Amino acid sequence: MNAFAERLKSARKMKGWSLQELADNIPVSISKQALHKYESGLMHPTGEVLIALSKALGLRPDYFLRKSIELGPIAFRKKARLGSKEIDSIKEKVKEFLERYLEVEQLLNIQVRFKNPIGNIQIADESEVDHAVLKLISKWNLGHDPIPNVIEMLEENGVRVIAIDAPESFDGLSTFVNDIPVVVISNQFTVERKRFTALHELGHLVLNMDAEIDQERICNLFAGAMLLPDNVLERHLGEKRNNIAIGELVSIKEEFGISVQAAMMRAQFKGIIDKSGVDRFWKTIASNKKEEGLGSFAGSEKSYRFEHLVFRLAAEEVVSMSKAAALAGMKLSDFREKLEAA
Structure with missing residues (x-):
């Protein structure tokens, strides 16, 4: 398959279209069979057809000349209803953005080498997560104050963060392109969810986890500890509680940019609240999982x-x-x- 054929197929997948849907949306008459030949490398389009393809796919003609990249193994968080076409579309959107990003860096002679500060810590069980977090916080000089902008912090430390328009059933993904760590989140998320998801995906990239442990839970614990490190919760809530008011958790949410539910999970993990108190909380929050009317973090999550x-x-x-x-x-x-x- 030639370079143009690969690019055309990627562009079509990015749109989430079949060959017939692409044929139906081109402003000139091109059959599905002809498009198949283009994607198979058996034919090459004329200039007129190339422009028509570019318009239909919402891309500039030079997209088809750009060098492709390959994503490494992907840690993909999704709900079961996310279909294969949607998965392909997300992957192609990520590749297209990264191609532009890496070209910009190359033109400016910028070389960013990522070094994992905690790769030598073996995570065999969840009790070791806080130790890894504290070391990472120290190496990246983050301190224990709230992180103003998680996405920008990750970018400053060599992680490429991409926010894309994606279906609600997409949670996030992480991968490497060559030696560059990449985190992908959805633009539709609340600011608190963007922060937590970005850090969850960072966990997949930097934690050296044993294969048999629940890696999703470990990465959730990692994200919670990054947002509320060390003894921050103890300072806010005390060491032992039978009950925690929703208002207390909202205050933490507004200061630290972590959802009320994630803050409670962190309190449970740290042993601050007992099981009966946790059960009461989940009954209270059950009808408002989106936390509507329960405050919000004042900061923004964007990479500049x-x-x-x-x-x-x-x-x-x-x-x-x-x-x-x-x-x-x-x-x-x-x-x-x-x-x-x-």
């Missing part, structure tokens, strides 16, 4: 690094304004307006 790098490319005239806009995934007029206003 990629945008800053693309602006730098344009400002230093490393590439044309049009090329910079394409790398940013924006229309030229929108990119120019944002650059001049930045």
Whole structure:
């Protein structure tokens, strides 16, 4: 299969379309059979057809010339109703964004080498999670205050974080591209869920977990400990409680950017609250799992690094304004307006 054929197939999967759906959406007459030949490398489109394909797929023609990347093994969190087409679409969206991101870094001669500070800690059971978290916090100089922006913190430490538009049934994924760790979350998440999910996926990337343990639970414990490290909860709630008011947990949510439910799970794990108190909490929260009306974290979860790098490319005239806009995934007029206003 030639490079164009691979790119066309990836672009179609990114849209979540079948060959027939692509044929139905092209502004010129192209059969499903002809498209199959393009994807098989048996035919190459004319310039007119290439432009038509680009319009139908919402991509610039130079997308089909860009070098492809391959994702490594993926830790994929999803609900059972997430179908194969949706999974393929998510993977292709991740690849397309990373291709642009890595090209921007290459043009600026930026080389980021990720080093896992806790890879030598073997996680055989959940009791070892807090030790790994404390070491990571120390190595990354995070302190024990609330993390203002988890996504930006991860990017500063060599992790690429991608927020994509995805179905509600998608939770998150993590993988490596070469030696670059990648975390993917959904744009639809609340700010608290974005923070927790990003750190859960980080757990998959940095924790050296025994194969037989429940890795999803371990990564949940890891995320909770990163947001509420060491004895933070004890300072807020005390060492032993029979009952914790929802209002106390809302206050923690607003300060530390962790959901009320995740904060309670952390309190249970730390042995602060007994089983009867936990049971009462889950009965209370059962009808409001989305925590509507229960406060929110005032911060935002967004990565600014990629945008800053693309602006730098344009400002230093490393590439044309049009090329910079394409790398940013924006229309030229929108990119120019944002650059001049930045």
